Amino acid sequence: xxxxxxxxxxxxxxxxxxxxxxxxxxxxxxxxxxxxxxxxxxxxxxxxxxxxxxxxxxxxxxxxxxxxxxxxxxxxxxxxxxxxxxxxxxxxxxxxxxxxxxxxxxxxxxxxxxxxxxxxxxxxxxxxxxxxxxxxxxxxxxxxxxxxxxxxxxxxxxxxxxxxxxxxxxxxxxxxxxxxxxxxxxxxxxxxxxxxxxxxxxxxxxxxxxxxxxxxxxxxxxxxxxxxxxxxxxxxxxxxxxxxxxxxxxxxxxxxxxxxxxxxxxxxxxxxxxxxxxxxx
Amino acid sequence: xxxxxxxxxxxxxxxxxxxxxxxxxxxxxxxxxxxxxxxxxxxxxxxxxxxxxxxxxxxxxxxxxxxxxxxxxxxxxxxxxxxxxxxxxxxxxxxxxxxxxxxxxxxxxxxxxxxxxxxxxxxxxxxxxxxxxxxxxxxxxxxxxxxxxxxxxxxxxxxxxxxxxxxxxxxxxxxxxxxxxxxxxxxxxxxxxxxxxxxxxxxxxxxxxxxxxxxxxxxxxxxxxxxxxxxxxxxxxxxxxxxxxxxxxxxxxxxxxxxxxxxxxxxxxxxxxxxxxxxxxxxxxxxxxx
Numbered sequence: 001x002x003x004x005x006x007x008x009x010x011x012x013x014x015x016x017x018x019x020x021x022x023x024x025x026x027x028x029x030x031x032x033x034x035x036x037x038x039x040x041x042x043x044x045x046x047x048x049x050x051x052x053x054x055x056x057x058x059x060x061x062x063x064x065x066x067x068x069x070x071x072x073x074x075x076x077x078x079x080x081x082x083x084x085x086x087x088x089x090x091x092x093x094x095x096x097x098x099x100x101x102x103x104x105x106x107x108x109x110x111x112x113x114x115x116x117x118x119x120x121x122x123x124x125x126x127x128x129x130x131x132x133x134x135x136x137x138x139x140x141x142x143x144x145x146x147x148x149x150x151x152x153x154x155x156x157x158x159x160x161x162x163x164x165x166x167x168x169x170x171x172x173x174x175x176x177x178x179x180x181x182x183x184x185x186x187x188x189x190x191x192x193x194x195x196x197x198x199x200x201x202x203x204x205x206x207x208x209x210x211x212x213x214x215x216x217x218x219x220x221x222x223x224x225x226x227x228x229x230x231x232x233x234x235x236x237x238x239x240x241x242x243x244x245x246x247x248x249x250x251x252x253x254x255x256x257x258x259x260x261x262x263x264x265x266x267x268x269x270x271x272x273x274x275x276x277x278x279x280x281x
Numbered sequence: 282x283x284x285x286x287x288x289x290x291x292x293x294x295x296x297x298x299x300x301x302x303x304x305x306x307x308x309x310x311x312x313x314x315x316x317x318x319x320x321x322x323x324x325x326x327x328x329x330x331x332x333x334x335x336x337x338x339x340x341x342x343x344x345x346x347x348x349x350x351x352x353x354x355x356x357x358x359x360x361x362x363x364x365x366x367x368x369x370x371x372x373x374x375x376x377x378x379x380x381x382x383x384x385x386x387x388x389x390x391x392x393x394x395x396x397x398x399x400x401x402x403x404x405x406x407x408x409x410x411x412x413x414x415x416x417x418x419x420x421x422x423x424x425x426x427x428x429x430x431x432x433x434x435x436x437x438x439x440x441x442x443x444x445x446x447x448x449x450x451x452x453x454x455x456x457x458x459x460x461x462x463x464x465x466x467x468x469x470x471x472x473x474x475x476x477x478x479x480x481x482x483x484x485x486x487x488x489x490x491x492x493x494x495x496x497x498x499x500x501x502x503x504x505x506x507x508x509x510x511x512x513x514x515x516x517x518x519x520x521x522x523x524x525x526x527x528x529x530x531x532x533x534x535x536x537x538x539x540x541x542x543x544x545x546x547x548x549x550x551x552x553x554x555x556x557x558x559x560x561x562x563x564x565x566x567x568x569x570x571x
Contacts, residue, residue, distance in 0.1 A: 019471070022472065139461075139464050142465060227464075237458075238434030239434065243351075243353065243354060243375075
């Protein structure tokens with residue numbers, strides 16, 4: 001088993017980046033690390049009961065009483081299993097990765113919708129990011145950014161960003177032509193057109209992308225803990241290492257419960273804005 | 282609609298897979314199934330065993346790659362016939378306690394395995410030679426307060442946690458994976474940055490990088506480890522010749538490291554094992570003695 005020219009070039013490229021731009025990567029890593037840390041401490045600062053009330057309240061507002069009861073029970077059982085700290089750590093990783101995915105992904109998606117060439121390039125890049133097995137970029141991430149939360153968030157961003165880019169592009173392209181033309185005939189600039197017509201109408205699609213991005217980020221939890229992400233993923237790996245079915249299951253259940261809560265709540269925002277949009281349009 | 286299709290499709294896939302594996306299992310029943318992991322020490326020993334069994338005993342061997350915990354479970358259940366990297370008394374104590382009644386301790390392969398914390402040799406020994414030195418503020422700062430660890434929950438990591446509290450260290454044990462730990466060393470090494478990692482011997486990392494173990498005066502990371510071969514309960518009955526050979530099989534730590542070094546640099550453990558066996562006919566004779 002030896003890599004060919006293709007693999008060797010990638011390896012030398014990573015080494016080249018590391019040797020020549022090390023100080024840049026270190027600075028970037030420190031900056032990103034500070035932002036991730038900020039997310040983490042602000043989420044960790046919220047006491048369990050405040051978080052419980054907030055999420056149950058959100059659940060009642062967005063999804064109704066039945067889901068609120070489920071969310072309450074889910075959070076209660078996470079607390080009961082003693083996994084609250086791990087869940088907070090995982091949640092902050094997901095929030096940070098989602099945040100960066102959206103900050104980069106939504107503008108990229110808009111650009112893709114407005115420029116055919118950009119869209120073609122983006123599509124191939126996104127295919128690559130989504131299908132390249134995540135394990136593959138763990139080691140380059142560690143070489144460039146060191147062990148810990150930073151490479152974990154970067155690996156998660158690579159995996160989780162594609163849906164929001166794709167669905168932003170799709171959403172904008174699906175805005176009805178009459179609406180766009182109406183906007184133009186009233187003399188809208190490109191920016192006004194985007195802000196007042198295209199984005200509001202594309203919102204359900206964009207929100208679906210946000211929802212998918214969060215889910216993808218959650219699915220990276222265990223893999224990312226192999227390079228120091230910590231949280232529930234670490235708990236799961238610990239269970240595997242000890243052949244402890246109970247620990248593994250509880251860690252996994254924590255991920256599932258967190259996923260259901262995040263999925264249902266973020267999904268509901270897409271549905272609501274659809275209604276709003278109809279009134280507006 | 283899509284969901285139900287996906288469910289049907291995956292159910293069909295699972296059934297097909299089951300049938301396929303059953304077929305494959307039937308075809309390969311005659312082979313000794315040896316568990317391997319991508320750890321250099323296990324690969325070195327397993328390939329030597331494979332080469333000897335296949336060429337001297339005409340006994341086919343099949344490698345099954347599995348995580349270490351799964352190996353114990355597989356051998357205990359009888360799905361795997363043999364594993365050649367069982368570390369006692371400390372590293373695999375949890376697994377051993379759990380499965381010792383369901384498997385056979387076929388014998389000791391080599392002695393001198395070791396767990397510990399190691400640092401690159403460019404870190405001056407005057408500043409950092411013992412685990413106790415990690416409590417010095419300037420040392421801690423240069424190491425960014427972190428010990429680079431491997432998969433959480435395993436023997437070495439549990440011992441490392443004990444060590445942190447025994448020495449009263451204010452450092453974080455960063456759990457990741459073996460690959461993550463190695464990557465963080467290869468990141469620090471060219472820039473001569475300070476780094477401390479949980480490692481073990483034999484490991485090719487000591488050939489690739491100049492590293493030294495930190496002294497462990499309290500002995501919380503454990504002493505010398507002995508590496509055992511564990512077989513399933515049926516191993517002796519199913520493969521009497523291979524079993525007799527494994528009873529006599531042993532290597533020295535230097536043997537294992539030699540195969541490892543060759544195997545790791547060429548990425549071809551099978552050839553490295555062949556070279557080693559062909560160069561040591563007297564050892565093979567002893568292993569095959571009636």
